[in-house]
Amino acid sequence: MTIMAQPSSSGGGGSAAGALYDIIELILDRGLVIDVFVRVSLVGIEVLTIDARVVVASIDTYLRFAERCGRLDLTGGRQPVGLPAIVGQITEDSAERKARGVLTGAGRAIADTIHDIVTTDGHGSN
Amino acid sequence: MARYVYCFTDAGHSLPLADLRGVGAEGPALRAVHHEGLAAVISDAPEGLRPKRRDLVAHETVLETLIAAGPVVPMRFGTVAPDDDAVVAELTRGAGRYTELLTRLAGHVERNVKGAHDEDALLADLLAGNQELRARNEALRAAGGGSQSDQVAFGERMALAVEQRRTRDAAYLVAALRPLAMLDRHAPSVKDCFVNVSFLIPSGAQDDFDAVVAQLRTAMQGYAELRVSGALPPYSFVDAVEATV
Numbered sequence: 001m002t003i004m005a006q007p008s009s010s011g012g013g014g015s016a017a018g019a020l021y022d023i024i025e026l027i028l029d030r031g032l033v034i035d036v037f038v039r040v041s042l043v044g045i046e047v048l049t050i051d052a053r054v055v056v057a058s059i060d061t062y063l064r065f066a067e068r069c070g071r072l073d074l075t076g077g078r079q080p081v082g083l084p085a086i087v088g089q090i091t092e093d094s095a096e097r098k099a100r101g102v103l104t105g106a107g108r109a110i111a112d113t114i115h116d117i118v119t120t121d122g123h124g125s126n
Numbered sequence: 127m128a129r130y131v132y133c134f135t136d137a138g139h140s141l142p143l144a145d146l147r148g149v150g151a152e153g154p155a156l157r158a159v160h161h162e163g164l165a166a167v168i169s170d171a172p173e174g175l176r177p178k179r180r181d182l183v184a185h186e187t188v189l190e191t192l193i194a195a196g197p198v199v200p201m202r203f204g205t206v207a208p209d210d211d212a213v214v215a216e217l218t219r220g221a222g223r224y225t226e227l228l229t230r231l232a233g234h235v236e237r238n239v240k241g242a243h244d245e246d247a248l249l250a251d252l253l254a255g256n257q258e259l260r261a262r263n264e265a266l267r268a269a270g271g272g273s274q275s276d277q278v279a280f281g282e283r284m285a286l287a288v289e290q291r292r293t294r295d296a297a298y299l300v301a302a303l304r305p306l307a308m309l310d311r312h313a314p315s316v317k318d319c320f321v322n323v324s325f326l327i328p329s330g331a332q333d334d335f336d337a338v339v340a341q342l343r344t345a346m347q348g349y350a351e352l353r354v355s356g357a358l359p360p361y362s363f364v365d366a367v368e369a370t371v
Contacts, residue, residue: 019355020179020182020183020186022238022240022353022355023238023358024182024357025313025314025316025322026236026238026313026324026358026361026362027182027185027186027202027203028177028182028202029202029204029313029314030202030313030324030361030362030364031200031201031202031203031205031207031359031361031364032134032199032200032201032202032205032364033201033202034131034201034205034207036212036216037131037205037206037207037209037212037216038128038205038206038207038208039202039204039205039206040175040176040203040204040206041178043338055160057285057289060277060295061281061285062277062278062279062280062281062282062284063274063277063278063281064281065249065280065281065282065284065285065288066147066266066272066277066278066280066281067256068245068246068249068279069253069263069266069280069281070263070266070267070271072246072249072250072253072263073228073324074253074254074260074263080164080251080254080255081251081346081349083298083345083346083349084296084298086345087298087301087302087342087345088300090302090338090341090345091298091301091305091340093179093341094302094303094304094305094306094334094338095305097305097306097331097334097337097338098305098306098334111304
């Protein structure tokens with residue numbers, strides 16, 4: 001059985017059921033673990049999370065990228081999306097929202113301390 | 127009898143358990159066991175518990191309902207204690223830590239953001255922004271696709287560019303949302319997503335968070351899709367106490 005493959009719209013109708021597909025790795029891989037309690041075995045469940053770099057770095061992927069690039073319609077002087085500038089503006093807007101008083105300075109200082117400790121290599125801490 | 131454990135809360139939590147059903151085919155009733163200022167939400171544990179869709183939804187529904195009413199420390203799915211006494215013993219043993227954690231998490235929820243590129247749009251954007259790659263692509267096309275080794279070499283070069291772009295866009299997304307969050311954590315990598323990140327945000331900042339997400343969605347329209355979940359119990363932040371020590 002693969003839980004990931006099940007459509008997220010089929011169950012319940014509650015928010016939890018509808019959103020299950022996108023949070024399943026949080027339910028299964030995050031949350032508090034207590035050593036003296038038993039955890040249900042996940043044997044037999046398809047691996048839910050993957051190392052994205054492994055998927056990208058394969059001959060199959062190289063061939064697929066080459067093939068898809070060859071089929072792309074690049075006529076018409078297409079310009080790059082220009083995300084850096086747009087995201088820069090959004091980030092400023094976000095900081096401004098923060099400045100309107102949602103977060104306290106003290107709280108942010110704690111958060112900054114944690115940023116120094118928690119790794120940001122794409123996998124985080126366990 | 128074994129107990130399925132959903133979360134720890136403080137004794138001040140209203141614990142709206144009456145309408146909730148726990149994991150297992152029978153949908154067992156929920157109840158709380160208390161120790162001083164703490165409570166644990168539990169049910170009878172079903173036999174042969176497995177991570178079935180029904181039970182994952184039950185676990186999540188219980189926690190989403192409870193986080194809406196007050197702070198919780200969520201257990202990972204499938205946590206089973208031998209009996210009530212073992213649960214109380216754990217509350218006793220970890221009382222200081224759990225109390226501090228609940229204090230720290232109070233008034234906050236987890237929001238999770240996943241981003242996935244439209245692959246064709248991503249490749250086209252990389253080509254549009256890089257003359258060398260564009261020339262190599264044109265040369266292969268002119269050669270009717272080229273030899274397999276040429277395709278692999280070009281594809282590998284594209285894959286490198288894709289990886290760099292994934293890393294860049296993940297950093298952009300986190301940078302844009304981080305100012306609104308107390309904490310952020312990269313969640314496990316999942317298929318096709320260039321970023322999977324959770325933010326611990328004040329409950330009152332959710333509208334601002336959604337507004338920034340909407341801006342990001344507009345900026346990435348046709349290029350990448352963002353999927354946002356929450357308000358979630360703080361699955362990714364149950365070590366928030368240790369992290370600050």
